[in-house]
Amino acid sequence: MNIREIAFWVVDFAKGGGIRRDYIDINRVCSSPSIEVDNEVISNLLKHSIATVPYYHTCKFDINTFPVVNKNIIREQWDSFVSDKFDKSTLKVVTTSGSTGTPFPVYMDKRKLSRNSADVIFFSKFAGYNFGMPIIYMKIWVKSRMQSGLVYRLRNFYPIDVLNYSDKDSKFVLKRAKSGNVSILAYASVLDNLSKYMTDNDIAIKRGGYRAMIAMSESLSEHTKANLTARCGVNVVSRYSNLECGIMAQQPADGSAHFFINRASYYIEILKVDSDAPAEIGELGRIVVTDLYNYAQPMIRYDTGDVGAFEDEQKRYISTIEGRRLDLLYNTKGQLISSYIVYKNMWQYREIEQYQLIQEGEKDYKLKISPKNGFKKEEQIVSEFVSYLGDDAKIIIEYVDQIPLLASGKRKKIVNNYKK
Structure with missing residues (x-):
């Protein structure tokens, strides 16, 4: 003591x-x-x-x-x-x-x-x-x-x-x-x-x-x-x-x-x-x-x-x-899936400094990324997320300078605009 x-x-x-x-x-x-x-x-x-x-x-x-x-x-x-x-x-x-x-x-x-x-x-x-x-x-x-x-x-x-x-x-x-x-x-x-x-x-x-x-x-x-x-x-x-x-x-x-x-x-x-x-x-x-x-x-x-x-x-x-609960993901069959698939998937892309996965619709997703010096693995990352979310998942990649902070000072890694 x-x-x-x-x-x-x-x-x-x-x-x-x-x-x-x-x-x-x-x-x-x-x-x-x-x-x-x-x-x-x-x-x-x-x-x-x-x-x-x-x-x-x-x-x-x-x-x-x-x-x-x-x-x-x-x-x-x-x-x-x-x-x-x-x-x-x-x-x-x-x-x-x-x-x-x-x-x-x-x-x-x-x-x-x-x-x-x-x-x-x-x-x-x-x-x-x-x-x-x-x-x-x-x-x-x-x-x-x-x-x-x-x-x-x-x-x-x-x-x-x-x-x-x-x-x-x-x-x-x-x-x-x-x-x-x-x-x-x-x-x-x-x-x-x-x-x-x-x-x-x-x-x-x-x-x-x-x-x-x-x-x-x-x-x-x-x-x-x-x-x-x-x-x-x-x-x-x-x-x-x-x-x-x-x-x-x-x-x-x-x-x-x-x-x-x-x-x-x-x-x-x-x-x-x-x-x-x-x-x-x-x-x-x-x-x-x-x-x-x-x-x-x-x-x-x-x-x-x-x-x-x-x-x-x-x-x-x-x-x-x-x-x-508002930050959960659903696959294209409407089944709730673990948000940890995102964390598990993203750590390997060291060139990405910030990211955010947004579910916009039943089968529509947007992945915002802020890479350090360009990003050349779009097909790979889309393919990986399709394997988790469903073969009919539509994933768009959007490049941004940074992911904005929330009022709490945190950054959301997952956003669900589909099931609010």
């Missing part, structure tokens, strides 16, 4: 030890495969919500009878989702805009904030990072909300704004590894850039340079995961989280591809794409989450907009998480 971690726990103890108690509980539940989601915790949340949250006043005392909600439903009736038990001035408002740029605010009470902090500490350790050790955090940073450079240095924290990410940033990240035991938390697309830079320049880091590498907010391609693991000497893990809830699942640090569900803090369901019936084990469906600890604005059966599949009957692991 380093001095920063010790100081953190001392301060928490002085404030009543709330984060420590939550951490112990999360560790107890997640470390034992025999412990299920606590029915009492669910019952307490439902009782509170029915009694104090207008939207849920008429609900029956059974989570399966609660309606599935999403961002649009909550936005339209926002006040009716907030508990009348709390003084709003004592609550924290967490606002996410997502890919659309439309603000989505969520109230959180002190207990929920404590639980989130404990989740971060537990799942960071799960990936190999201990609080207080040096970490490079790469995402969109809003300057007006950033703390001073001194505060970040005291925390051993290195923020990098990825809005204009370049090779210069990759060089900094690699240089920091020389001091050893550095961890990285970053958008998956930023790790794609780092992976490509290391490949193009034939760079490898000695084991021990990186302590942990965590991808967030987007699907991490198998190639990037494998390449960075090999070149950096540490198993890269992908984290499933969002701002309105927190950390819901994360890959283990042993190199596994599946996601371990945070059943200590969330109750997760996977429902069919076209109905609210449970999806079969292994079947891609909508990820629906119940946040067990936000009493200020309960998120019960909240459709995250993401798609995934349970791996096991006990529902402790998600085998795959494929991102936004």
Whole structure:
């Protein structure tokens, strides 16, 4: 335990030890495969919500009878989702805009904030990072909300704004590894850039340079995961989280591809794409989450907009998480196909710096590419995609200078204009 971690726990103890108690509980539940989601915790949340949250006043005392909600439903009736038990001035408002740029605010009470902090500490350790050790955090940073450079240095924290990410940033990240035991938390697309830079320049880091590498907010391609693991000497893990809830699942640090569900803090369901019936084990469906600890604005059966599949009957692991439902692909027979065929296919074309596959119609697709110095493999790449999408797929290649960033600072690799 380093001095920063010790100081953190001392301060928490002085404030009543709330984060420590939550951490112990999360560790107890997640470390034992025999412990299920606590029915009492669910019952307490439902009782509170029915009694104090207008939207849920008429609900029956059974989570399966609660309606599935999403961002649009909550936005339209926002006040009716907030508990009348709390003084709003004592609550924290967490606002996410997502890919659309439309603000989505969520109230959180002190207990929920404590639980989130404990989740971060537990799942960071799960990936190999201990609080207080040096970490490079790469995402969109809003300057007006950033703390001073001194505060970040005291925390051993290195923020990098990825809005204009370049090779210069990759060089900094690699240089920091020389001091050893550095961890990285970053958008998956930023790790794609780092992976490509290391490949193009034939760079490898000695084991021990990186302590942990965590991808967030987007699907991490198998190639990037494998390449960075090999070149950096540490198993890269992908984290499933969002701002309105927190950390819901994360890959283990042993190199596994599946996601371990945070059943200590969330109750997760996977429902069919076209109905609210449970999806079969292994079947891609909508990820629906119940946040067990936000009493200020309960998120019960909240459709995250993401798609995934349970791996096991006990529902402790998600085998795959494929991102936004609106970013899924259908083949020419109308069958849903894994978006990973795109990632699997594109890594081999090193001359392509950015790309985006768009489904425009039932059998019509457009592949936007931004090559470095021309591209001479059009027939090959079209042939490969035809083999995945269908022999009657019509694929047009469009050359662009770059793929524009979304409001979130990410770039979509897949867009579906056909089934919106």
